[in-house]
Amino acid sequence: MKITCLLSGLILLLTQILYSQAPVPAEPHQLSIRKSKEVIRLDGALDEADWQSAQVAKDFFQNFPFDTSAANLKSEIRLTFDQNFLYVGAVLYQNQADYITTSLKRDFQSGTSDVFAVNIDPFSDKLNGFHFAVTPFNVQREGLIDNGGNLTIDWDNKWYSEIQNHTDRWVVEIAIPFKTLRYRQVSGQNAWRINFVRFGLKQNEASTWSPVPRAFLPVNLAFTGSLLWEDAPPQPGANVSVIPYIIGRTEKDFEFKIPTENKLNIGGDAKIAITPSLNLDLTLNPDFSQVDVDRQITNLSRFELFFPERRQFFLENEDLFGRFGFPDSRPFFSRRVGLANGRIRKVTTEGDTISVTRNLNVPIKAGMRLSGKLDKNWRIGLLNMQTGQVRALKQGPANYTVGVLQRKVFERSAISAIFVNKENFRVDDQEKIQHNPGAYNRVAGLEYNLYSKDNKWEGEFYYHRSFSGQQSNADAQSAAAFLGHSTRKWSVLSGLQYLGRDYRADVGFVPRPGQFSMFNITKMNIFPRKESWAKKVNVTGFNLQNTLTYNAPGYQLTDRSHQLTYFMEFPGNSSLEINAGQEYTYLYFPFDPTNSGGEVLPAGTDYTYHSASVSYISDFRKPFSYELNVGTGQYFNGNIFRLNGELVYRWQPYGVFAMTYAYNDIHLPAPFNSASFWLIGPRAELSFSRSVFFSTFLQYNTQANNVNINSRLQWRFRPVSDVFLVYTDNYFTDQFFQGPQVKNRALVLKVTYWLNL
Secondary structure: OHHHHHHHHHHHHHHHHHOOOOOOOOOOOEEEEOEOOOOOOOOOOOOOHHHHHOOOEOOOEEEEOOOOOEOOOOEEEEEEEOOOEEEEEEEEEOOHHHOOOOOOOOOOOOOOOOEEEEEEEOOOOOOOEEEEEEOOOOOEEEEEEEOOOEEEOOOOOOOEEEEEEOOOEEEEEEEEEOOOOOOOOOOOOEEEEEEEEEEEOOOOEEEEOOOOOOOOOOOOHHHOEEEEEOOOOOOOOOOEEEEEEEEEEEEEEOOOOEEEEEEEEEEEEEEEEEEOOEEEEEEEOOOOOOOOOOOOOOOOOOOOOOOOOOOHHHOOOHHHHHOOOOOOOEOOOHHHOOEEEEEEEEEOOOOOEEEEEEEEEOOEEEEEEEEEEOOOOEEEEEEEEEEOOEHHHOEOOEEEEEEEEEEEEOOOEEEEEEEEEEEEEEEOOOOOEEEEEEEEEEEEEEEEEEEOOOOOEEEEEEEEEEEEOOOOOOOOEEEEEEEEEEOOOEEEEEEEEEEOOOOOOOOOEOOOOOEEEEEEEEEEEEOOOOHHHHOOOOEEEEEEEEEEEEEOOOOOEEEEEEEEEEEEEEOOOEEEEEEEEEEEEEOOOOEOOOOOOOOOEOOOOEEEEEEEEEEEEOOOOOOEEEEEEEEEEEEOOEEEEEEEEEEEEEEOOOEEEEEEEEEEEEEOOOOOOOEEEEEEEEEEEEEOOOOEEEEEEEEEEOOOOEEEEEEEEEEEEEOOEEEEEEEEEEEOHHHOOOOOOEEEEEEEEEEEOOEEO
16 A cells, blocks of 8 residues: 555656646647659659659757757758658768778667668657668668667568668668558648658767757657658558468487487468557467577576567567566566476486476467557557477466557556466376466556656656465565656666565566665766867766665565766767676575575675776777776675676678677685686678678587577578578587587578568
8 A cells, every 4th residue: 555655646746747847849840741743763863853842851960979069961851652652762971981880781780880760650659650770781770669769670571772872972762661650541631750860980970850869869759850741641551461481490409319300390470450550460380490599698696687589479569568567577578488498307328317407499389469559549469379388397388368558648658557367277198288277377567657748757657466376465566666857967767666575477577576676876977068078078977876675575675786887988989987886685595606506605694795897898980899898896705706898890891700708707715616607609790792691609608508509591582581591509518628519409491471462
């Protein structure tokens, strides 16, 4: 009751503050669009009469390194459309000798290439939109924008672009199929939100047509301009896509002495537009073997680590399902579906039976996913997945169901409800699937996400409750409140969270139930005033983070963290950070700080320890760049030395050669373990053209006693249609250099084809 009253009071107070602000002035940035009278040839020339008569968006403003001046790189943007495509034409002034790009591979990361981008918000809700970006080498990237400013680039869909390069400029024509967008045609004048973005790496500049303050990323939809349709966009028609696949696989498990298995399988997905803004995704016997492997992390914590979702089926409108709660209390985490980590039995060469932890794929039989907008204010999400059994884990089939309903309120805020259900089944001795009464877990919750008109205020307030069979539900609740205020100079974020002792989310990510925590982050930016300093330093300042965690119930302090950071950011996205911190830990259960299976520190003991670190990221604009992080200090009852970073060589425009590295050296007094861990990950990402890509990635992880090799050749023979050849190998690290011993090996050939009906 106290938690509910506290959340209600905070929401009421904040609403009074935010929505008593002065009225927002009239829209200063508007761009009209009219239907083309002739056929637009996609050739990067902009020589049709419709381009010459179109209104021009120009006079961009800097977003970075300053937001108080006009952009140095000049841009001229025009729009038109026909019955099938929305066309964007852009003349982007930049010396050809200044181009910087990582490779010709699509879906490049932000900050790695010169870019022209279009952000489109068809429903004008300033929360959800589409992102289309292209480099001077005509490398494409598309993504989805959610929660006003979060960009996800794993989304794939069809669109087209052509570019002509000149000595002083590059000209791009973009054709976006209306079937790729989600929108509604309304009577009268239609109005969307839109913004255009430029990144010039050598010029150390990010700029936008509609100004975006430096405190926010250029993709932020709170600062878009208006796109006014003089002629209404076409009425959306039927939109059905089928994406079948065929896959051949050969694999052998040497560790568990499983004979070579050769498999041929088929399956596929379908995308059906129920309405122009509501999409139904179907999948049958899906396979995700072509997805990039996870980047491993040395785990020295007492709890599970979070790894992001990479599978395409779960990504569109991912924020509807996966953003409920806080990062350490998600009621739904899609990686729980189709992936499992468990202990399986292994017979050694000596005949002994031991238990080994393994990551295993859980077969997904079928699934459906309905997500999108019902109208301007309502969004809906429904998901149902059925998995098969995993004999190695003695795990039966399971059914997963998620339902979400979201209502936009005020200018950019939303109230949302979620329900998650997992039903577990068992397999009897006759291999028949049986209902398993009481083997269920359910979570229901309400959430309020707040974003002010000017994006200076943001907040999140939620209450979730779980219901589990055959387990106590006395304290099965989770609640939290978060409030943040950001300006050009200051950023202050504060929050509190309660996770009940019995709160359980089997389809979520809750590594640590039974806690009450509070946190605060205060950041101060200092911008140099002298011109001589401003040319060398973009910004400097301080960042102070404080966290307190108590057990629940009981409210005894278990963790305390204070971190003070001084930072400097330089041209070329290079930076320097100096950090000093203090940690306090009270152990409620025995723990080995090395996570190496040695002598454990006893429960009921507490530790206070101090540390310091220095981090430097070099100028990415140069062909060779690097990142270096060095830290040392106390660690529980001993000491630790940390070294990690990355080395990168850019072979423009064909790709990169890089190596990540992490070394942790822990010294504890006897009889406790001391340990040293290496995690080394060399990789090569090469693009032979804009449609043929090769990547190979090795991870040498001494903590996990595993060497993983993953190589992938991809040929995009048509838009969103691919051929993948993937090779995977795993070895033991403790014998890798003397005589490599294979754990398992697999070779996969997969063909997918996107067919519009």
